Amino acid sequence: MSGLIINELTKKYYNKIALRNVSLNFEQGKIYGLLGPNGSGKTTLMKVVAGLHKQTSGHVLINDQVLSYKTKSYVSYMSTENYLYSSFKVVDILKFYKDMYKDFRYDYALNLLNDINVKLDYKVSNLSSGETAKLKTVIALSRDTDIYLLDEPLNGVDVLARDTIMDIIAKSYGENKIIIISTHLVSEIEKVLDTVVFLKEGAVELFFDAEELRQERQMSVEGIYKEVFGND
């Protein structure tokens, strides 16, 4: 079965517990919000699914397969760090990804960048933080994979660039794709989410359908976020 299943996942860094017994089931054709304050385990969870960190216990199934070098090809991961070579031009970054990943859709990336007005002959080091964030998002979503993990795509980005990034994400929706977005900017992102996961101190605090929450409790995702995590 296609999808992402996480079962009793625990991750410790030495004696610090980053994830506690996390069990989650992600379905195709949905956009998920992975929400929680800093240090709640969002990045660790993504890194384990992306195959970059090894779990301490529990297991992860991607399209029915346990994590391995093979499952890496099913996952496109955008980390929070700025990992693009600063001396490259935008067009060289695209060529680099085309060489690195068989599934990279070069023309798709070109079109998206054209739509949002990021020039191909700019050097990465000359891009604003908003443009860098857009470029990172475009590159991650231009791989044709089953699962997209976007870690804090809206961080450090002004309001207009946020809208653009949300548009790029909405455009990339597909019936057989799973998109997981981590953020603590809840009100900006909640309109595009199907399902929401709250992580608190490494454990799943809540897992719910955004529209059902609004229907049953006349509450926004942001509202319940504040209830659970306080106003910080």
Added chain:
Amino acid sequence: MEFNNNIPIYLQVIDKIKQDIVSGKLKPGDKMPSSREYSYELGINFNTVARVYKELENEQILFTKRGLGTFITESREQIEDLRYRMAKNLIVSFIEGMKQLGYSKKDMIKFIEIENNNIERIE
């Protein structure tokens, strides 16, 4: 379109489409954007738009021609009926609200006349 995140988004989109049909902004037989285009245009989730279309099809306000897309009903009767139901909802909630404030039927009618005159004078 601005959304209130405390109310299901799909209900807000349904209300907007109904308003636009009744006001004539959307005409009988008009083609709607695809769910994908519409979700992109409104900046909301694709599945939310798919749900909107499904519910409006169940209410026979939209219909799908296979391979061609989703369209607004061509039935004037259906649209008249929609206008009637929307008006009735408004009136019922108005009456209930006024009753809670302690207004009698006679006072409500008088109030409507006065305010309606005021609005007409401004226009």
